[in-house]
Every structure is written in structure tokens, then in C-alpha cells.
Amino acid sequence: MFENPATISSNSPHLRKSGSKSVFTDPGLNGHLGGGVSDMGDLKGSSSPLHITTMVPSPIFLWRFKVILFLFWALCCCKIGWDSVMRMSIDLRDLFLYEAFLYYNPLLLVTMMVWLWGVNLWVFSQGSVNYAKVFDLDHNHLTHREMWKCSMWMTIIVPTSMTAYLYLYSHGEVSLAASQPVLLYIAFALVLIFPFDIFYLSSRYFLLRTLWRIAFPLQPITFPDFFLADILTSMVKVFSDLERSVCRMVHKQVATIAWFEADAVCGSHQIAIPLVLVFPYICRLLQCLRQYKDTKEKSSLLNALKYSTAVPVIFLSALKYHVMPESWTSFYRPLWLFxxxxxxxYSFYWDVTRDWDLSGFTKIFKFSRPSAISNLLYGRQWVYFWVIGSNLVLRCAWTYKLSAHLRHNYITVFTMTAMEMLRRFQWVFFRVENEWNKITKSHPMGEISLEEDKLLGSTTPHDV
Structure with missing residues (x-):
């Protein structure tokens, strides 16, 4: 949509408005037209390219048409979903919504994260931070427009499936309703692992390979490895609900509203919940230990210690279902809070001083290597006050919501998870720019430009 148009000669008739005189004399053209300067009015009856292009709808018209269709679709989903919920009896309505949120909030939150990542890429593309170089991506990597295209389709598909689930269940079609989340999960899994060269194969392969390296940190750790692992730590609630959803699907408990019966199998008391919650932190801890083995930097051990502090939070919370209430209130709950x-x-301190390299509060308003993004986004004092203050508040809130015994308030948990993703979204800007500053310090800009020119030269077709 925004690519550079093909170069057009200044003498081309396509640059002249309809009805205007020609401003040049072409001997070859004059020979065919009778030796005189032609009038554009003589060409009105011909099938010139100008008349063809006027028949094509403008991009603005198409964009507005798509927005209107999207708003109409959203209104229909909201109306059908609301009517379906209102058909349920009051005593079953909360359980009904609880179950619907369980199946669909993981994919809704993933959709939100894809949208935010597209915004990250768009901001990077406006400045001098070469995110492709930071993440060591090839020329086939997804741009922000392609990320937004993916997130748009996810925004349409997931709520549509959720609306169908609500409608079918409220109208007594229980078996059809139960199939909706199952089909949706299968479709997403198939698209992710599809081996053929469609749906951005190279990007999907890069994602799957990075996830494998995160789960099994047997090779030297690269920046994409621990960057994605950090993002996964902000999505542990997504994985927790995903595990419970799949568990209910496997045990054929979808669309039953037998919540308390199903809770004994796929609920708060199973050991899988804290294990799923702690898994991204353990992976990140192992990455730090592997990094220390390769580099012998003591900061890697301090970083590993940071991720280890999440383990007591998760498992002390899970103990609530396995100890006496008096023991929980008098001993385990204070220990969990501590x-x-x-x-x-610890996480807040590491974000500010290490991930963002702001060194406490001494370098907040001055960058050692200012860039276009610094001037665009970070060059205002209120931005720093907001980022540091909101990061501290959301860090505390997110750690609190890591606890398994707080999971039943699904609206609060959904809101806190969305806010944690917003915190991670603003964290990305500073983290990636800090990494780019390290690259430009270790490699002169001339060398980086030469590398980019070689890459472009190897992928750009020769002029004919």
C-alpha cells in the first residue's frame, strides 16, 4: 500500500491533468499525429490509461468500506452474544460466562499481543532502530503491515467462534457449541505447524525454532531466544488457561457447565497449573545459566536469581489447596506476600537498570546515542515518569496475579493480563533500542550499512 510507485518520466502524458495542453514536443509523436502539438481533448475518446485508472476505487474508499464492514460485524457479534447470554437463567449465567472466557480469552490475549507487536514494529520502522538486524532476521521477515493483517484475521475469527459458541449453547445445540472452541484450537495449531510454503512459512519456522530453543537451551543463547522468553513470562496466565481448556476438551467437558465437577479434573487443585505457570521462568533461568557458562558474566547469574524469585510466588500460592486454612492464613500467606x-x-530494578540501561534515574533524560525513536517517543520527560511508574505498579500487580488461588475472578485476571501485556509492550521499545545501541557501539555504522547493502544486493533483482 505504501510502497514507492514506479518511476514515471516527466514527459509522460499520465502526469498531465485531463483537458490540459501538452507541454512538450516529441518529433516521433508529431509524425503520427500530423506534425502538430496534440491537444489532450483529442484523446478523450480513446481508451487511455487515465480513463482506466479512474474506474478503480480509491484506497481511501476501500479502507472506509472495510471499516464499515468491520463495525457492522462487531455490532452483530455483540448483539448476538448479549442476547444469547440473556437467554440463560441467572443462576447459570456466571458459570456460562466463566466457561466461555476460559476457552476464548487465551486466543483473545494472543491476538492483542500480535496487534501490539505490530505497533512496535511500526514505531521501529519510523526511526533508526534496525529491528531486523537486532533479531537477525532475513529479508522475508514480517513487517508491521503483515503483522496487522494477521492480527486482523485473528480479531475476526476468534470473536466469531465465541459468538457461535454462545448462540448455539443458549439455543440448546450443545454438541455444536462444544465443537466451536475445539475446531478453533485445531485450526490455529494446524496453521502454526503447516509445512507448506503458505501463511508466511519462514516466519512460522523462525517462531517454532525459537520456541524449541527456549524449551531446550542447549545452544548458545541469542537475543531472539531470551527476548521471546521474556515475553512468554508475561503470558503465563494465557498458558495456564490454555492448559485448562485443552484438559477439558480432552476429557469431553466442553459446554457442560458442570464446573465444579470438572474442576476436580482440570481445575485449581491439579499440579499442572503451577507447573505451567512456572515453566517460562524456569526456561529463562536456564538460559541465564547457559549464558553464564558461555560468557562467564556475573550479571547472568544475577539475572537467573531474578527469575528464581518467581518460583516461590507460584508454588506458595498453590499450597492454599493443600494446607489447612489456619496454616495458610498464619504462615503461608504472609510468606507468599513477602x-x-x-x-x-527485583524485576522492576532489573527492567530499569539492565534491560533499559537507564542506570537508576541518572540517565533518564539523556541518551548516549540518541535516535529518531528517542526524539519521537522517549524525548519527553513525562514519558519516562509514566514508563517507570507504570512499570513498578504493573510489576507488583502482575506478580500478585501469578497466584493460582486468585484465578476464579476471571474478569479481574483477564484485565490484569491485558495490562501486563501493555507493560511488556512499552518495555519492548526500550529493550530493543538498548540492544541496538550495543550493536552500533560494537560495530561502526559503516560496517552495518555495508552488510545491509550486500543483503539488499543479493535479494534485489537486476534491472532489465
Whole structure:
């Protein structure tokens, strides 16, 4: 949509408005037209390219048409979903919504994260931070427009499936309703692992390979490895609900509203919940240990210690279902709160001083290597106050919501998970620019430009 148009000669008649005189004399053209300067009015009856292009709808018209269709679709989904919920009896309505949120909130949150990542890429494309170089991506990597295209389709597909689930269940079609989330999960899994060269195969392969390296950190750790692992730590609630959803699908408990019966199998008491919650932190901890083995940097051990502080928060919370209420209130709950505070403050300190390299509050308003993004986004004092303050508050709130015994308030948990993704979204800007600054310090800009020219030269077709 925004690519550079093909170069057109200044003498081309396509640059002249309809009805205007020609401003040049072409001997070859004059010979065919009778030796005189032609009038554009003589060409009105011909099938010139100008008349063809006027028949094509303008991009603005197409964009507005798509927006109107999207708003109409969203209104229909909201109306059908609301009517379906209102058909349920009051005593079953909360359980009904609880179950619907369980199946669909993981994919809704993933969709939100894809949208935000597209915004990250768009901001990077406006400045001098070469994110492709930072993540070591090839020329086939997805741009922000392609990320937004993917997220748009996800925004359409997931709520449509959720609306169909609500409608079918409220109208007594229980078996058809139960098939909706199952089909949706299968479709997403197939698209992700599809081996053929469609649906951005190279990008899907890059994602799957990075996930494999995160789960099994047997090779030297690269920046994409621990960057994606950090993002996964912000999505542990997504994985927790995903595990419970798949568990209910496997045990054929979808669309049953037998919540308390199903909870004994796929609920708060199973050991899988804290294991799923802690898994991204354990992966990140192992990455830090592997990085220390390769580099012998003590900061890697301190970073590993940060991720280890999340383990007590998760498992102390899970103990609520396995100890007496008096023991929980008098001993385990205070210990859980103490470990939550330690994890929040340590993580906040590491974000500011290490991931963002702001060195406390001494370098907040001055960059050693200012860039276009710095001037665009970070060059205002209120931005720093907002980023640091919101990061501290959301770090504390997110650590609190890591706890398994708080999961039943699904609206609060959904909101806190969305806010954590917004915190990670703003974290990305500073983290990627900090990494880009390290690259430009270690490699002169001339060398980087030469590398880019070679890459472009190897992928750009020769002029004919």
C-alpha cells in the first residue's frame, strides 16, 4: 500500500491533468499525429490509461468500506452474544460466562499481543532502530503491515467462534457449541505447524525454532531466544488457561457447565497449573545459566536469581489447596506476600537498570546515542515518569496475579493480563533500542550499512 510507485518520466502524458495542453514536443509523436502539438481533448475518446485508472476505487474508499464492514460485524457479534447470554437463567449465567472466557480469552490475549507487536514494529520502522538486524532476521521477515493483517484475521475469527459458541449453547445445540472452541484450537495449531510454503512459512519456522530453543537451551543463547522468553513470562496466565481448556476438551467437558465437577479434573487443585505457570521462568533461568557458562558474566547469574524469585510466588500460592486454612492464613500467606514483593521489586530494578540501561534515574533524560525513536517517543520527560511508574505498579500487580488461588475472578485476571501485556509492550521499545545501541557501539555504522547493502544486493533483482 505504501510502497514507492514506479518511476514515471516527466514527459509522460499520465502526469498531465485531463483537458490540459501538452507541454512538450516529441518529433516521433508529431509524425503520427500530423506534425502538430496534440491537444489532450483529442484523446478523450480513446481508451487511455487515465480513463482506466479512474474506474478503480480509491484506497481511501476501500479502507472506509472495510471499516464499515468491520463495525457492522462487531455490532452483530455483540448483539448476538448479549442476547444469547440473556437467554440463560441467572443462576447459570456466571458459570456460562466463566466457561466461555476460559476457552476464548487465551486466543483473545494472543491476538492483542500480535496487534501490539505490530505497533512496535511500526514505531521501529519510523526511526533508526534496525529491528531486523537486532533479531537477525532475513529479508522475508514480517513487517508491521503483515503483522496487522494477521492480527486482523485473528480479531475476526476468534470473536466469531465465541459468538457461535454462545448462540448455539443458549439455543440448546450443545454438541455444536462444544465443537466451536475445539475446531478453533485445531485450526490455529494446524496453521502454526503447516509445512507448506503458505501463511508466511519462514516466519512460522523462525517462531517454532525459537520456541524449541527456549524449551531446550542447549545452544548458545541469542537475543531472539531470551527476548521471546521474556515475553512468554508475561503470558503465563494465557498458558495456564490454555492448559485448562485443552484438559477439558480432552476429557469431553466442553459446554457442560458442570464446573465444579470438572474442576476436580482440570481445575485449581491439579499440579499442572503451577507447573505451567512456572515453566517460562524456569526456561529463562536456564538460559541465564547457559549464558553464564558461555560468557562467564556475573550479571547472568544475577539475572537467573531474578527469575528464581518467581518460583516461590507460584508454588506458595498453590499450597492454599493443600494446607489447612489456619496454616495458610498464619504462615503461608504472609510468606507468599513477602516473596511477591521481592520478585516485583527485583524485576522492576532489573527492567530499569539492565534491560533499559537507564542506570537508576541518572540517565533518564539523556541518551548516549540518541535516535529518531528517542526524539519521537522517549524525548519527553513525562514519558519516562509514566514508563517507570507504570512499570513498578504493573510489576507488583502482575506478580500478585501469578497466584493460582486468585484465578476464579476471571474478569479481574483477564484485565490484569491485558495490562501486563501493555507493560511488556512499552518495555519492548526500550529493550530493543538498548540492544541496538550495543550493536552500533560494537560495530561502526559503516560496517552495518555495508552488510545491509550486500543483503539488499543479493535479494534485489537486476534491472532489465
Amino acid at each position: 516473596s511477591s514483593v521481592i520478585n516485583s521489586l
